[in-house]
Amino acid sequence: MAIYSCCNHVLHLFFHWIGTWLRKRDGYVKGSIGGISTSSAADKIWLVAQAIGDIAFAYPYSLIVIEIQDTLKSPPPENQTMKKASTIAIVVTTLFYLSCGGFGYAAFGDDTPGNLLTGFGFYEPYWLIDFANACIVLHLLGGYQVYSQPLFANVERWFADKFPSSGFVNDNYTLKLPLLPEIRLNLLRLCFRSIYVVSTTAIAMLFPYFNQVLGVLGALFFWPLSIYFPVEMYFKQMNIEAWTTKWILLRTFSMFCLLVTLFSLIGSIEGLITAKLKKS
Incomplete structure (x- = not known):
């Protein structure tokens, strides 16, 4: 896990720097403060919903946070180490994604593609684009393995318990x-x-539609894993009584996030269907 994390961060840095350099080639700032232009308010709303799903997908570590914490040694306590590591990771990840999104939109405006390394119409220098894409492939292969492990472990454990002989x-x-x-x-x-x-x-x-698929996945995983279960576990651990101020605030927060997640899911599915119909 440690070796993979180090390699993953190095690869992430490589294709981030390459993509940033390619986006600044012409030196002009495009786009507007209002975002991508649309033909109607409904289209803008659906794009906002997809964007929320994409943002939610950008922070999927809740899938493996327990497995990571189990590998930590104490002292100090694992939860304290994990809290510090999570804070640093969120800050660094946010800076990365903000710079990627900001530079990408500033460089290409309304024509900003989902894949900023190969979707902008020019591919030179070829060797640099190929190297950046190789970094992405290795990055995603490792991530695919890591994020699939909890699913594999649960399914295999269920089968072992169900069919012990x-x-x-x-x-x-x-x-x-x-x-x-x-x-x-x-x-x-x-x-x-x-x-x-x-x-x-x-x-x-x-469904080879980058942003829409990420929006659907982000909406599906965000609320149950990042909001609902942590809130419920906090209630149990801290013995929060019903209808107290803290209980009401956390319940309200959870319901608000659920509504936002449903909005994002509907918008992402709409975008996925629309993209599929346009292609067909």
Whole structure:
């Protein structure tokens, strides 16, 4: 995890700097304070909803925060270390994304593409674009593995509890190939993870719409994982009684975030359907 995190940050820095340099090539500032121009107020509202979903997707670490905290050593207490690390990560990530979005819109205005490295119509210098895209591929491959692990672990644990005597679920096999170390195979892991990868790849090919897909995913994951469960756990841990001031404030905050999430989900789905219909 530590090695992956370091490599991931280096790759992130590389393609961020490359993208920033490419966006500043002509030196002109485009766009307006009102954002992308639309033909109607409804279109603007849907774009705002998609943007909220994209922002929510930019902070998906709640999927793996528990796994990360479990790897920390104490003293100091894990929760204190995690709180400090989360604060630093959010600040740094926000600065990165604000600079990416700000420079991108300033450079291309209403024509700003979802993929700022390859969507702006020029590809020179070729080697630099290829290097930046290679960084993105490696970055996403590692992220795909890390963020899929909680799902894999839960599914495999459920099968192990449900079928404790199944050899397909519980037996491990050793595969020895020339010039390679021994590989331990589990048939359930091999089949389920292969089906999962094929399915997600097929869905990505069926809906190759960057911003809209990210908006849907961000809306689906944000409220339950980042708002609802933390608030409910806080109530249980701190024994917050119903209808106290703190209880009302946190409930109101949770419901507000739920409404915003639903708004974002509806807007992102609308954008996904619209993009699909336009392409077809």
